Each structure stands twice: as C-alpha cells, then as structure tokens.
Amino acid sequence: MANLYTHKDSNIRKTWLLMTVFLVLVIALGWVIGYILQSPGVLYFAVALAVAMNLVAYWNSDKIALAMSGARPISHNDNEHLYHIIENLCITAGLPVPRVYVINSPQINAFATGRDPKHAAIAVTEGALAKLSKNELEGVIAHELSHIGNRDILVSTVIVVLAGIIAIMADWALRVSFFGGGRGRDNDNNSGGALILIIGLVVAVLAPLASTLIRLAVSRKREYLADASGVLLTRYPDGLAGALEKIAVDGNQMRTATNATAHLFISSPFKTDVGPDASGRGSDRSARRSWLVKLFSTHPPIEERIKILREMKI
Helix, strand or coil: CCCCCCCHHHHHHHHHHHHHHHHHHHHHHHHHHHHHHCCCHHHHHHHHHHHHHHHHHHHHHHHHHHHHCCEEECCCCCCHHHHHHHHHHHHHHCCCCCEEEEECCCCCCEEEECCCHHHCEEEEEHHHHHHCCHHHHHHHHHHHHHHHHCCHHHHHHHHHHHHHHHHHHHHHHHHHHHHCCCHHHHCCCCHHHHHHHHHHHHHHHHHHHHHHHHHHHHHHHHHHHHHHHHHHHHCCHHHHHHHHHHHHCCCCCCCCCCCCCHHHECCCCCCCCEEECCCCCEEEHHHHCCHHHHHCCCCCCHHHHHHHHHHCCC
16 A cells, blocks of 8 residues: 555656646747747747746745635644644654644635645645544545655645646737737748648647646546555544545535645535535535546545545555
C-alpha cells in the first residue's frame, strides 16, 4: 500500500513535466500569434512570459490560492483543538507544522497548499470545524498532510497559475487570428501558409483543453493517493470515510470557490447534485454519469472513495 513518502519523487517529476508541457504550449501559442501578426518578437515574449510565470507559480502560488479562497490565518490560541490535531499528526508523519488558515464558509471542506513541507499551509472551513467529529476531522487533516508529504501541493498550486496563463494566451491567439490581419491573410492563396495557419489555430483551440485535462487528471489521481496515505497516518479509515459521507450530503455553497482553485480541495466546492442515498449516506451522483463527465471532473466520485476506504484493512 502507498505510504506518505512513496509518491514524493513521482510528484516532483510530474511538476517538472507539467512545467515542460506548459512551456511547449506557450511557445506554440506564441508562434501562432507571431505568425499571424508577422512579428517574431511575440514568440520571444511568450517564452519570457512562460519562464517568468513558472517562477511566480513556484514561489507565490500558495499565497494566490489562499487569497482567492478568502482564507484567514489563525494562531494556536484561536483554535487549540484544531492545532492539537494538526500537531499530533505532523509528529506521526514527520512533517513540520504548517501554517493554519480558516475559510469563512459553512461548507465542509479543506485544502493544503505550498511549494514544500517547510512552506506549507492548511485551510479548513468553519463548516468542517463545526460539523465533523474529532475522528472525522483527523481524517480530513491527515488527507491534507498526505498531500504535503507527497508534494502533491506543489503540483496542484503550480497548476492554478499555469492553466490560467495558457487560457489567456489561447484567447490572444484566437482574437488575432480573426482581427489581426497580417501574414495569414496575405497568404490566402498560398496553400502552405494556409495550412500552417490552420494548424496554428487548432493548437490555439486545443492548448487550453489539453492543460485542463492534465490538471484534472493529476487532481483525481492525487485524491486517491492522499486518501490511502491519510489512513496510514490515523490508522482509522472510517474517520475519513465518515467525513466524506457528510461532505457528500452537504449542500452549502462556498462563495469564494473558483474553477482555478477547485482542484485543491478535498472535495469539489461546487455543490450541484448531491444528496442522501437510500441508506442515508452520502451519494455523489456524478459517479453514475458518463465517462466524459468524469473526465472533466476535478475529483473522483465520492462514492468510490468511500467504498475504497470502507474496504481498507489496517
């Protein structure tokens, strides 16, 4: 079974792969814009932007994610119960105690962020603090600490910035292709030039889709890993399973939730189709939807996660 550190090196490699793919997509989009406007300087600007945004993403993505979520820092005296849970689990995991934040929302949720364990932070909603039992809250915190130990947070927070830049540049490419004139129209009678322009437009359309699929795939994968690793910390799978069941039936909305940060949370902050099943337990109806819907989901179905946790033997 996966432990807290087994996947650390793998996730570091994923981060560098993600940055490489991002760099390639930005260069391709820069080439499209430069070709249409007959300006090679656009490509140079795109490369410089890619390098700069990678640095911004690495050093500041945690601050960006916390600010976008409306999280506020708290001290040990503000919530001793929460701090004791985090401190005890950190001792077990061999991790430094992260910064602790609270989100003003009645929804049950939490996320971890930061570029490494020494610069990590955990944000918990007021709903989670009020509605979860001690064992359930421990399960949620252990899940988030597993993200920190596995370096999943580095992958996740970098995606917040990189995916947004790709979307912006793709929008530039599409706009200049229709309104920029330039080389593409000068070569209307040149089949080679027209073919290159068409290929460039296809890249501009598919680049944001590719970045989205990468972000979602990594997000779903890391949730299963963090569930298993978190259980190894608490030695009590029913704690996290119970928390997920409460999350599944929680219809409260999170006003600060955005598509850019949704993948960071333990469960999607967008509550659009949840409710109890026949047994009274949580039921994520997305589990019964088409493979296409699942492909574009930020999280694996809660029903599947609960089922796996209930079957775990410690």
